[in-house]
Amino acid sequence: MIEKVQELAKKYLVNGKVKVIFGLRKKNNHIAPHIFNKVEELNDLVVSPKYPLLYTCRPDKKNIIRQIEEKYPDIKIGVIAKGCDERSLIELSKRDQIDMKNIAILGVACTREEAIECRCPRPYPNNPLIGEKVEGVFKDKSVEGLLSKSLAERLSFWQYQLSKCIKCYGCRNACPLCFCQDCAMEQEEWSKTGEIPPEIPMFHFIRFYHLADRCIECGECEKACPMDIPLLTISKQVRKDVKELFDYESGLEVKQQSPLLTTLDEMPMKEGVNDDGI
């Protein structure tokens, strides 16, 4: 499959459809995102194992695509996008972080094994040019485990898990959608600085809430946590709840606005969804 991807990318580059290709490069058994300018370089292009393309580079808090667009406003970028990459791009463009008109998406669908590894519910972009759309993973063991616990059990579970936190901010740094200049997690008013673990559960709640309508379930937060805290579990379930309450799924369409930014007339809320019990 990788040869097809390389061929497609080379075609786009040679035809001048795009000026550069943004994808993963394998060098010495290590994989990292890379900008391919020349056709020969594309021989090192890979799509797996999974590495996200859109990290927010700190301290400027702009991802690479935005930096390219700001410096070179006229060039077209071809992005070898998997499902999660495309969802990130759509969410970022909804929030004016990037401009989709300069981006050509070369969609690549993931295999079923890859979907199972990432626990991804939608392992394909909207229109994949390579690969077939396979079914995503809808039943997740860790989410079911959480929902089957009582309130008191849930509390002690999170007390244990969150007290392992070493405040590396890895979950936030790895998230493609955490780009705020003044991140609330850093502010002293919400959680006291300079101690580990940070205030439980306030510190992590900030992220869970702020990403309720933004999370695209790429799983990078959990993969970046040195202490293996199951962050994706709550974000997955909240994303399901947002779909149930507002019939909204993040990362699918650029024109769709987040429900938390709209009025009830524009995006009504489903009443009677059990929000008073467990």
Next chain:
Amino acid sequence: MMTEYKNVLTVCPYCGCGCNYYLQVFDGKLVGILPCKSHVVSQGKLCIKGWNATDFVVSKDRLTKPLLKKDGKFVEISWNEALSIVSEKFKKYSLDAVSVLSSAKCTNEENYLMMKFARAVLKTNNVDHCARLCHASTVVGLGKTFGSGAMTNSIGELEDTDCIFVIGSNTTEQHPLIARYIMRAREKGAKLIVADPRLIPLTRFADYHLRQRPGTDVALLNGFMNVTLNKGLEDKEFVNKRTEGFKELKEVVKNYNPEKVEKITGIAKELIIKAAGIYAKAKSASIVYSMGITQHTTGVDNVVSCANLAMLTGNVGRPGTGVNPLRGQSNVQGACDMGALPNVYSGYQRVSDENARAKFEKAWNTKLPTKTGLTIIEMLNEAVEGKLKAMYIMGENPMLSDPDINHVKKALENLEFLVVQDMFLTETALMADIVLPAASYAEKDGTLTATDRRVQRIRKAIEPIGGSKSDWQIICELAGKMGSQEFDYSSPDEIMDEIASVTPIYGGIVFERIEDIGLQWPCPSKEHPGTPYLHKGKFSRGKGKFFGIEFKEPAELTDADYPFILTTGRTIFHYHTGTMTRRTEALNREVPTGYMEINFKDAEKLNITEGEKVSVKSRRGKIEVKVLKTGKVPEGVVFIPFHFAESPANMLTNSAFDPVAKIPELKVCAVKVEKRKNI
């Protein structure tokens, strides 16, 4: 109009975990950090320091031109001028009058060149570096008992062991990615025993937390061995076949029954018995230790006791076992390996060994000095006496990291000539006559050796900032100016080839071989795959040696005038003297200034409020520091992290040192705490 974005794989410059990450470079500018998911230790995760390791590289404070001190002020001069002045001055001194401080933050190549420069050009063995302050006891202690003074196993093996005994190490804060493996082991069912006077993040997850009085580790470890022998839990086969000196150990240890140990350490004897039993009964058990064991006047004794305990229970030479000192700096293991020490050449070949000296004289084409050199503490003492006249300090900040800062200040002021090579104008650089601007880890190629003996590549991502140069280039140019022909290298891999040719344990290390993952030494030949754990089958010295160690009190005990024990240490958010972390926004925001941890009850007795600035005095000096009331320290003990120049903990610490390893007692001294006099 080409846009360039590349990710350069390199090693984190902070602690000894040796995590790898990519430096994101966009059109020649550093824009961020991306963790490397395929690295064997870090696996795509980093701590907060690693995530922010680009801020200080591009800080406005970076030195860009060489500086000369004229009439008490610094003036910018050219490289040519600076190196000429330095070479002229150094030609005047030799042997006992000049000394060199190498850097545990610089690459292996640079450390090798520094010690070669000192020995071949300056003709002195007075080379030392900050390992003297942290793991000198390890090098001596494990060298005595096992024959090799390095971490015996690999970091990843900690995940699959049955019992982990952490003593004197705040692993979560100091080596976060190693603590990750300890937590994973625990979740898989391993038992965790933590011995630390303070409540550290690991104690919350420990099966047994032993709060010993600071400085009583030998008694505790002897107590463990006493319980092991009484219950017959020692590994008799291992002791018989692979060790010597068991009789001597038994003679000493039989006097340390749990009642006596309780009296000395303050830990309840039931706890000692239970914890010792868990450690001894485990199939594989691992000892993890750090500064709490090494930084004492009995540092070597503490390390030897750890080794005794491991050998007694047969926990050496297998995966998931061993004695694991966690080395602090990114390249302190490498600096020791490269021989930046007064008594050894690279690979721990002794200066006093005729054959070794002959080998190096041949390799370097010059006669070498024979007298063993001075250690840092001795260098400073001789500077005060006027015997030491010149010093060349690279990448070190003794004005904040060495004990008894007033003494350090006197020593450095008394020198006739001081050259400091650093990235920033540190407290030490301010006292120099010449300051040379050096490049950071992102601006040069080379190798670093992590705590588990893994030699890894750092790679150049951006050009050196301003007029700064890589340390290896500066040393080569200086040596050339002083007339030596042996420093003609065009790139660091040539230096590594030379290192491999004279250093048996690095014999198989070549840049091509470590392009994707590093190699763990001993790696004696180009085909050898590296060594994950040591002492398999036999110890480096043949048989492991037991030593019977009696408990000795720390050098300075509390009394009526100075009733508190001061123990120093670190916090996860800052690194050592703060030259890099205090120029990073994210870290300064977390912990902006120094503090002192004091127990609630003690604070109440002294009528101190939270956040109040108090004055802390010892026999060496006094500082003012903010108070943090907490239950983390026991009553009678206070804790001050040493990162902060405005409240330097080392102003108070004792420079009394271990007689063999010459490591100072930074973990125990006596202080008094008073409210500030009304101003």
Next chain:
Amino acid sequence: MFEPKILGFCCNWCAYAGADLAGINRNQYPPNIRIIRVMCTGTIDPLYVMKAFQKGTDGVFIGGCHIGDCHYQNGNHRAKKRVAVLKKIISYLGIDPRRVRLEWVSAAEGQKFAQVITDFVAEIKELGPSPLKGSLRHDRESTRIS
């Protein structure tokens, strides 16, 4: 006897005025609630609610205008949506979502205000003290987490 501590956010135009009216008309309600006046429920960041729980509050009450009556058009729309998401998240973290109550109380409904608060305090009394109260001060004791 457990006396709950409740924090109330009341919008200036409706709920706060309603609370005022309850006071004027001597409609009794329990003293367990401390009221903070905000200009609109749309300004209430759910982080305030979680912070209240972190500090040991047993319940949080949010009072605003009826839908369609908001002084700023649709601030209360936002509040309704946010509180729905907030309740879900705290339930996953182990805090009973009934500890957060969102009610629409107009300026003329003094009696209703008193009734709503009385009901809420009774409910919290039944639920018991907040599970986050006094939890895990890591510097105080060597509490072992299993």
